[in-house]
Amino acid sequence: xxxxxxxxKDIASYxxxxxTTVSFVLNGKGPEMRISEEVIQKILNYAKExxxxxxxxxxxxxxGKSNVIVFMVEDISNPFFxxxxxxxxxxxxxxxxxxxFCSNENDDRHTEELLQVFRDQKVTxxxxxxxAGAKKQIMALxxxxxxxxxxxxxxxxxxxxxxxxDNGNATYKATRHLIGNGYRNIxxxxxxxxxxxxxxxxxxxxxxxxxxxxxSRVLELPFxxxxxxxxxxxxxxxANPELDAVFFATNYLTQRGLLVMRxxxxxxxxxxxxxxxxxxEFFRIHTPSISAVAQPLEEIGNKLMExxxxxxxxxxxxxxxxxxxxxxxxxRDSSKAKDANSI
Amino acid sequence: xxxxxxxxKDIASYxxxxxTTVSFVLNGKGPEMRISEEVIQKILNYAKExxxxxxxxxxxxxxGKSNVIVFMVEDISNPFFxxxxxxxxxxxxxxxxxxxFCSNENDDRHTEELLQVFRDQKVTxxxxxxxAGAKKQIMALxxxxxxxxxxxxxxxxxxxxxxxxDNGNATYKATRHLIGNGYRNIxxxxxxxxxxxxxxxxxxxxxxxxxxxxxSRVLELPFxxxxxxxxxxxxxxxANPELDAVFFATNYLTQRGLLVMRxxxxxxxxxxxxxxxxxxEFFRIHTPSISAVAQPLEEIGNKLMExxxxxxxxxxxxxxxxxxxxxxxxxRDSSKAKDANSI
DNA sequence: CTTTTTTGCTAAAACGATTTAGGAATCACG
DNA sequence: CGTGATTCCTAAATCGTTTTAGCAAAAAAG
Numbered sequence: 001x002x003x004x005x006x007x008x009k010d011i012a013s014y015x016x017x018x019x020t021t022v023s024f025v026l027n028g029k030g031p032e033m034r035i036s037e038e039v040i041q042k043i044l045n046y047a048k049e050x051x052x053x054x055x056x057x058x059x060x061x062x063x064g065k066s067n068v069i070v071f072m073v074e075d076i077s078n079p080f081f082x083x084x085x086x087x088x089x090x091x092x093x094x095x096x097x098x099x100x101f102c103s104n105e106n107d108d109r110h111t112e113e114l115l116q117v118f119r120d121q122k123v124t125x126x127x128x129x130x131x132a133g134a135k136k137q138i139m140a141l142x143x144x145x146x147x148x149x150x151x152x153x154x155x156x157x158x159x160x161x162x163x164x165x166d167n168g169n170a171t172y173k174a175t176r177h178l179i180g181n182g183y184r185n186i187x188x189x190x191x192x193x194x195x196x197x198x199x200x201x202x203x204x205x206x207x208x209x210x211x212x213x214x215x216s217r218v219l220e221l222p223f224x225x226x227x228x229x230x231x232x233x234x235x236x237x238x239a240n241p242e243l244d245a246v247f248f249a250t251n252y253l254t255q256r257g258l259l260v261m262r263x264x265x266x267x268x269x270x271x272x273x274x275x276x277x278x279x280x281e282f283f284r285i286h287t288p289s290i291s292a293v294a295q296p297l298e299e300i301g302n303k304l305m306e307x308x309x310x311x312x313x314x315x316x317x318x319x320x321x322x323x324x325x326x327x328x329x330x331x332r333d334s335s336k337a338k339d340a341n342s343i
Numbered sequence: 344x345x346x347x348x349x350x351x352k353d354i355a356s357y358x359x360x361x362x363t364t365v366s367f368v369l370n371g372k373g374p375e376m377r378i379s380e381e382v383i384q385k386i387l388n389y390a391k392e393x394x395x396x397x398x399x400x401x402x403x404x405x406x407g408k409s410n411v412i413v414f415m416v417e418d419i420s421n422p423f424f425x426x427x428x429x430x431x432x433x434x435x436x437x438x439x440x441x442x443x444f445c446s447n448e449n450d451d452r453h454t455e456e457l458l459q460v461f462r463d464q465k466v467t468x469x470x471x472x473x474x475a476g477a478k479k480q481i482m483a484l485x486x487x488x489x490x491x492x493x494x495x496x497x498x499x500x501x502x503x504x505x506x507x508x509d510n511g512n513a514t515y516k517a518t519r520h521l522i523g524n525g526y527r528n529i530x531x532x533x534x535x536x537x538x539x540x541x542x543x544x545x546x547x548x549x550x551x552x553x554x555x556x557x558x559s560r561v562l563e564l565p566f567x568x569x570x571x572x573x574x575x576x577x578x579x580x581x582a583n584p585e586l587d588a589v590f591f592a593t594n595y596l597t598q599r600g601l602l603v604m605r606x607x608x609x610x611x612x613x614x615x616x617x618x619x620x621x622x623x624e625f626f627r628i629h630t631p632s633i634s635a636v637a638q639p640l641e642e643i644g645n646k647l648m649e650x651x652x653x654x655x656x657x658x659x660x661x662x663x664x665x666x667x668x669x670x671x672x673x674x675r676d677s678s679k680a681k682d683a684n685s686i
Numbered sequence: 687c688t689t690t691t692t693t694g695c696t697a698a699a700a701c702g703a704t705t706t707a708g709g710a711a712t713c714a715c716g
Numbered sequence: 717c718g719t720g721a722t723t724c725c726t727a728a729a730t731c732g733t734t735t736t737a738g739c740a741a742a743a744a745a746g
Binding site: 687688689690691692693694695696697698699700701702703704705706707708709710711712713714715716 | 717718719720721722723724725726727728729730731732733734735736737738739740741742743744745746
Binding site for chain 4: 350351352362363366367370397398399400401402403404405406
C-alpha cells in the first residue's frame, strides 16, 4: 500500500526515455535541448498523471539550494515578530519555500551558532533581525553572497538589503503629537542600545522636545531582567514628579511600564499622556487605550518577501534594496488632552 | 577563500582510509565494525580539527529522515502558540532538529495541503493542532507511522499520542471560584465547536453551574468574523441583564469581549466577575487585571518535545503517549468578590 | 601446516535529482 | 557521394552520505 512516491526514473522508464530527458523536460529546458514536442507532452502528461513532485532533498543536494528561508528574529514569541512571521509564512509557502523561524535572543553568540547550523543546510535565503554585535556574522554572510535581508535595524556601514521603518520621524511625530495635546514634561523610556532603530527613536524624541524648548527626560534602561527594569522605571517616575507624559520606546517596555504605573502611580494612568512604539491589540483594549506608533506589519512582511523573491530570481548583487517604510500613529485615549477630565 | 566545507571524503583521503570507514566511525559504529582504536582516534581528531559537520541534505537523502520537525498550529501569531513555539524551538535546536512552523488556520484543506508538502520532505516528526475535520489526514499520517503528537485537542476515536490539558476540570474549578466569590449569573462565551478542548470547557462550566443550582447561560458564537462576533456578544450581554460575571472560553474571545464591554457596558468592567481561558501578559496589565486559567506552557512544550524525542529514538508504536496536564487558576482582580466596591 | 575464525577494513550501490559532454541519425550542400 | 550541420536524445559523473556484501591478512584451532 505504502507505494514509494514516483521518481524521475519511473517516468523515464514508463515513457522509455532517459532520465536526462525527463529532467530536461520537467525543468522546462525541453525546447532548448531540442526534445521533440511529442516526447515533451508525453512526459508532462504522465508526470501530472502520477502526480509527480521532485524530491527536494535530492534536488537540494545536487543544486546546493534548499528552498528554505530562514526568518531570524529576537524572540518569536514577541507578538510583533509572531505576526510578521505569519505574513512571511503565507507568501513563502505560496511560492514553494519553507520557512524556518528562529530566535537569536538578541545575543551574538546565539546568532552565530544558528547561522552556523544553517550554513550547513544550504539555506536559500535569510531574513534577519541582527543582534547588536552581529556585524561580523552578517559580513560573513554577505561574502557568501547568499540572499539576505535585514530588518527592524541594520548596520549603516554595511551595504546590505534592508527593510526598516522611519523610526526617527515616527517618534518625532508622536512626540509632537503629545506636545500638541498639551503635555510639557514627557519622559522617554528606552533601552541602552547603539542599534539603529533605538538610536533613531531617541533622536526623534529629542528633536521634537528640543524644538518645543522642552526638557529632555530620558531613562535608558540597561538590558536587564524585567524585575530590575521595573525598579528603575519606578525610580525614574518618582524622581521626576513633574512628568505629565511618558513615551515607551518598545512594546516590551510599555508592558512593564503599565504594570509599574498601575502598581505605584495608579492615578497617573489616566492623567499622564502615554505613547508607545509598536502597536498591539491589547493597547486598544487597555483602559485607557494606549496611543501607539504602529509599524505597518503587512507592508513590512510583503516588502521583505517581495525583495526576497526578487533576490532569489536573479541574484544580481548590483542593486541593493534598502527600504524605509512609514509607520502610522494610532491616536487613542492615552494621549488626548486631559484638561476636560482634570477638574 | 570560499573553501568548500569538508566532506567525509576529505577526511578519508587525509587519513588514508575509505569513506566507509570514516562514515562508520563518525556514526559511532567504529567498535561494532571492528575499526581499530587507532584509526578511530585519528578520524575523530581530524574531524574535530577541521570542524566537520555532515551534510544533512545528503544524510537525509540517503536515510529518508530530514531532522525537521513540523509544528503546526492554528495561527502562529496567536501569543499562546507563539510562546509554545519558542519553547519547542529551544529544545529542538539543542538536539539538532530544526523546526518548521506553520499555521493551518483551523482549516482542513489547508492542513491537508501543508501535510502534502511535508510528506514530500521526509519530515521527521509532527507536532500538530489538528483542525476540526482533519481526522482523515491524521489517520493517513498514523498509517505512515511517522512520529506524531497532537496537542491542545485530539480525536478520542484515534489512538494517537497527545498532550492536552484538563480543560473540563480547569473550567469547572474556575467557575466554582467565581461562584465562591459570590457571582450567581455567570455567562459562558465560547465558540460553536465539536472539538474536544471546547466541548470539555463547556462541560466543566455546566457542571459547576448545575451543581450550584445556577442557571447556565451560554453564548456559542458561530465561527465568524471578529466584527460579527462582537455584535453577538453585545446582544448577549444586553439580553441577559441579570449577568454578574462572564467566562470567556479562549483568549481570543476575551480580547473581543473586553472591547465590547468597554464600549457598551463600561460600568460592568469593574463590576462583573471576569474569567478567561488562556493567560496572557496583558491580562495582568489590564485594569481590572483579568483572572485566567493558565495553561502550563513550559510543561506542555517540554512534554511535547520529550515525547517527540522518545518517539524519534525508538519508534515503538506499542506505547501511545497520552498526557493530560493540569492548568493553573490565576486569580486576579476581575474575579474577586466585588461587595466592598459596590457601595 | 592446513583450515577456520577473527580482525580490520573497503568497493560499490544506493538515495533522486542535475548537468556535461557527446553520439547516432537525418538532412543539407557542394 | 563526402562533409558538415542539425536534430533528438543519452551515458555517466556528480552532490555527500549510508550500508551491504565481502576481501585480505592475521590469529586461532585442529
